[in-house]
Amino acid sequence: MLHLLLPLLLLISNVGPSRSAIVESLPGFPGELPFKLETGYVGVGELEEVQLFYYFVESERSPKRDPLLVWLTGGPGCSSLSSLIYEIGPMQFDFSSSSGTKPILNYNPYSWTKVANVIFLDAPVGTGFSYATTDTAYNISDTSSAAQTYEFLRKWLVSHPSFLANPLYITGDSYSGVVIPIIVKNIQDGIEAGHQPQMNLVGYTLGNPVTCDEKDMSFRIPYANKMALVSDELYETTKTDCNGDFQNVDPTNGACLTDLEMVSLCLEKIFLAQVLEPSCNLISPNHTRLKWSRSLLEEDTVDIVSMPHQSRPWCRPANYIYSYIWANDEKVQEALGIRTGTKQEWNRCNHTLSYTKDVLNAVVYHEYLSEKTLRALVYSGDHDLAIPYVATLDWIRSLNLTLEGSWSPWFVEGQIAGYSILYSKNSKYDLTFTTIKGGGHTAPEYKPQQCLAMVDRWFSYYPL
Structure with a gap:
């Protein structure tokens, strides 16, 4: 052959x-x-x-x-x-x-x-x-x-x-x-x-x-209601006030925006990847996106590294720190056959891709x-x-x-x-x-x- x-x-x-x-x-x-x-x-x-x-x-x-x-x-x-x-x-x-x-x-x-x-x-x-x-x-x-x-x-x-x-x-x-x-x-x-x-x-x-992306994120709110993270009353009110659309919100619809802010308060400290695990996400209070619709990539390992050791709980992203240490080791890269000079730094997730969805x-x-x-x-x-x-x-x-x-x-x-x-x-x-x-x-x-x-x-x- x-x-x-x-x-x-x-x-x-x-x-x-x-x-x-x-x-x-x-x-x-x-x-x-x-x-x-x-x-x-x-x-x-x-x-x-x-x-x-x-x-x-x-x-x-x-x-x-x-x-x-x-x-x-x-x-x-x-x-x-x-x-x-x-x-x-x-x-x-x-x-x-x-x-x-x-x-x-x-x-x-x-x-x-x-x-x-x-x-x-x-x-x-x-x-x-x-x-x-x-x-x-x-x-x-x-x-x-x-x-x-x-x-x-x-x-x-x-x-x-x-x-x-x-x-x-x-x-x-x-x-x-x-x-x-x-x-x-x-x-x-x-x-x-x-x-x-x-x-x-x-x-x-x-x-x-x-x-x-848009529909997947919209389902976070009904899922959060199923998991008792958002109350039945808030969910029903939000669904009514937002006409069932949690993504394309009319900026003049004050009732919907108020409801979504309440949803954000319920979900902003929840770890997106696993709702039962602690969250170490330190999104700025000035962040413009609704916190319930944030991206997983915003929950960055950098936040874990920067937190004082004695004050932080264990969080899943802390497990990823070793991957940065290991994959950026010259001996590891040599063993893997990485071509010298092709990468300045290995990252678990590249946030700077020139990517069009x-x-x-x-x-x-x-x-x-x-x-x-x-x-x-x-x-x-x-x-x-x-x-x-x-x-x-x-x-x-x-x-x-x-x-x-x-x-x-x-x-x-x-x-x-x-x-x-x-x-x-x-x-x-x-x-x-x-x-x-x-x-x-x-x-x-x-x-x-x-x-x-x-x-x-x-x-x-x-x-x-």
Whole structure:
């Protein structure tokens, strides 16, 4: 097969094959890595001005038979290293052993690489260790980023032909919920057009996905009411006074603005990503946005670092400090094969991307995909206020799929792990939606055991 793919490589690459290396050990991880890790760059776009960095971890079970996942982290602009270490990858920080400038890593027993091959991709350009060779190449959008990821995958599979037959899933969470269905459409269209290499696309998974920023945020208020964070009386009054629209508020509608200020008072100290955890968000009182509609990216690690140690509670963002220390270590970057001089500083989330959100509602892509022979898994941590599960259920129901069963619990070790429901269309497309009980915005970060059980069963076509 390789000799047939070599001419193709020359056809779709302007410069040459992807550059990669096997990483056998990493600073902070004792001994050799107990999993196969490959890192590298793949050039995409005109003259390969964009160099996308990736981490590839082979399945620890059966690399030849297990699914191949492409994983995208949200933001836009959050590094896939964050997902690798804090969510679904095979290594994690050992917080009890780490101190100061010496983060210690250990093995994650609930890594998705137990059951799948995973490409963790730093996309869009400017994310993580990905970079561009020209200033203009940093200008990116939802659709252009999706096109670049599609090109990345074609080139990666050409240089890794042994994975062409593996079931392929495009996966990710948070803001990648906008980009993933575009990528899946690009792949599906390429398959139908006969583009090479022929990919074995089976489906996609979305975790706590952004789909339409405006609608997703509007559902925070009814969700907060369901969670007893906003009273029934305030919710009903706000809904009436704002005519059910919490985003496009008439500036002369004083009653609605007053109601939303009351909602903000109820929610401003709530941690968006997981309502039960403490908030360390220090948004300025002069901030002009309504606090209930703030962005997750505004809840910054810098706030944690700047707070006096003795006065701050533990907060989830404090866990992320070690990632900055570790990923900016020269020895770590050397071990990962990072090209010298391409990054001044690694950030978990790049707040300065030149990014245009040119897809304001991704539902149209799901409507297109629902006509194809594909599988979809959509999951939501049920304690996520940033993208509430009720917002996700709303757009799923708008697809007019056929309901295949009732809302039912599923179990891990005899305990309810969440509630799921199955939809289908034309006996070709099926979509499973499930909650992760107690999960936050990036559900595997909060409930790793349950999320591994979820994907293991779903990839194997078993009921959750």
